[in-house]
Amino acid sequence: MGITMEVFKQYSNQIMWLGILMFGIVVLGCGGGGGGSASAINSTVAVAPTVISTNPGNTVTAVARNQNITATFSTAMNAATLTASTFTVTGPGSTPVAGSVTYSGTTASFNPTADLADSVLYTATITTGAKNVAGTAVAANYVWTFTTGSINDSTAPDVNSTNPDSNATGVPINQSITAVFSEAVDSATVNTTSFSLIEGITPIAGVVTYSGTTAIFNPTNNLNTDTNYTATITTAVQDLAGNAMLVNKVWTFTTGTTIANGPDPVSLGTAGNFVLLSKSGISTTGVTSITGDIGVSPIDATAFTGFSNYALSGTYATADQVTGKLYAANFAAPTPAYLTTAISDMEIAFTDAAGRTNPTATELGAGNISGMILAPGLYKWGTGVLITGAGVTLSGGANDVWIFQIAQDLTVSSGAIITLADGAMAKNVFWQVSGQTALGTTVQFKGNILSQTLISLNTGATLEGRTLAQTAVTLNANTIILPTP
Structure with missing residues (x-):
């Protein structure tokens, strides 16, 4: 059966304040479509913020000596409470490191x-301050x-990918730029x-957010149809060691006439470079075929098990089952830092997906x-989800x-x-x-799996x-490929 949905647009870092019953008064978050949602905040009800990622990550080694230390939170914080007293760094013997604390976005x-x-x-x-x-x-x-x-970090940051791509056409008029x-x-x-x-020389109003390695420009209004736009990221952008981009990143795209339905896609950041990514190991049995890079961190390469003709080549390894590269936290630099960022x-991305509001x-x-x-x-369950042999069809553009x-x-x-129908694409699931x-065995699955624990694929x-697993991935005679871009 189909579900009729209201088209809506939503920031990737929104957090929904849940309605509760208190003394007979029901407090509900406000809903909305086509441009995000408002929230009702009850000052007597609060959800404790959490740290969802850090850079460097916990137990990471070979960290650049000139790098700033960051913590990203699950929700917007009161900047006045983030100081050198509530965010501290200490060395041997609990010796305090002198420094200052800044806050932007949720970081x-x-x-x-x-x-x-x-x-x-x-x-x-x-600290709890x-x-x-x-x-x-x-x-x-x-x-952590x-x-x-x-050594110090002297490598300038760059833009690895954009969405829309450079020279893309037919871009939905309600799309954010990432x-x-x-x-x-x-x-x-x-x-x-x-x-x-900009459109020509006219600036487009919007809001810019940043999380992980992804920047998002969300236009205030829908873009014009059949119009050429130019996006620019300047050399004002610096990495955590203070290295600036060497040149501006400039790209153009042209809108079409369509609106993208559903929520904004989840940005995977550099984790999107991997077809398999795990914090505690990837194992395989049987005749498995993997197209794309795979990685494990913070665990080392001993967590790759069952891969034949495994061969290390400095910063990466190869194996018969993988058309791509294998990366582990103990390989030569810059692989450890690359993996730390991808895991973060x-x-x-998991927290972003879990925090989306206004379910269909x-x-x-x-x-x-x-x-x-x-x-x-956006579909939400407070339980588990079962898909039997009858399967599921995802129908959309x-x-x-x-x-x-x-x-x-x-x-x-x-x-x-x-089943993906009517042009639906796995990259958007x-x-x-x-x-x-x-x-289960012989399942044909589509989409990106962001799992807090084990991901297992059974025979065939x-x-x-x-x-993308926060624990392990286990395979048994499987075929896995990156989604079509």
Whole structure:
């Protein structure tokens, strides 16, 4: 059965304040379509903010000595509560590191007064003195460690990819403009001055946000139809070591006449460079074929198991089962830093997908969506989701987006097929799973899986998409390819 949805546009970092019943008064968040949603904030109700990613990541080694230390939060914070007292860095013997703290978007940055020492273990802490804009504190101190290397970062950041691509045509008039950087950059340098959009010589009004490695320009109004636009990111953008982009990034695209249905796509950042990405290991048995790069971090290359003719080549490895490269946290630089950023982007993408608001449907099919035809939209379950052999059809255009928010497990029974109809594309389908994901034998699956725990593919299952797991990925005679761009 189809679901009729209201077209809406939504920032990737919105957080929904849930309505509650208190003393007989129901407080509900306001909904809206075509341009985002407002929120009702009850000052007596609060959700504790959390740290969703850091740079450097926990236990990361060979960190550049001149790098700033950042923490990205799950929601907007009160900048006045992020200071050198609530965001600290200490060295051996708990010796404080002198520095200042800045805050932009949802990211706080600790900027050391001087370069850190060579090959030293440091501890960073966000204390419970840090509060969000509603005045709610972090529930407990957030602590992580990292170890410096012996060199400074002198490599300038660059823009790896954009959406729309350069010279793209037929771009939906309600599309946001995104750019993915080659590394994490200073969020304070990403704004409407350094990231702009123009039609001819006329500036387009909009809002710029930044998270992970992705900057997003969200126009205030829909763009004009059949019109050429120019986007520019300037050399004002700097990385966490203060290195500026060497040249402006300029690209053009032309709109069409269509509107993209569904929510804004989830930006995967540099995690999108991988077809398989895992924090604790990737294993395979049987005759598996993987097209695209795979990576593990913070665990090392011993977490690649079952790969034949495995051969290390400095910064990456190769194996018979992979048409692409294998990356692990213990390979030569710059691979460790590359993976740290990708893992951080993966976690940010998971949080983004989980935090989207204004669902098209909730608890659809009581968690069993087998045999349904689903229009573009945001679908939410407080339970697990089951897809039996009847499969599911996703029907929509090439620019339409589906996000599935699943609070427990995603179970796809043997033989089930996810069918993309009417031009729908796997790259625009996002399965956010807070439990584990299990694809049965001979399943034909489509989309990007963002799973908080295990992703397992059983014998003969195929995937056009990505498996991005915060624990392990297990394979058994599977075929996996990156989605068509």
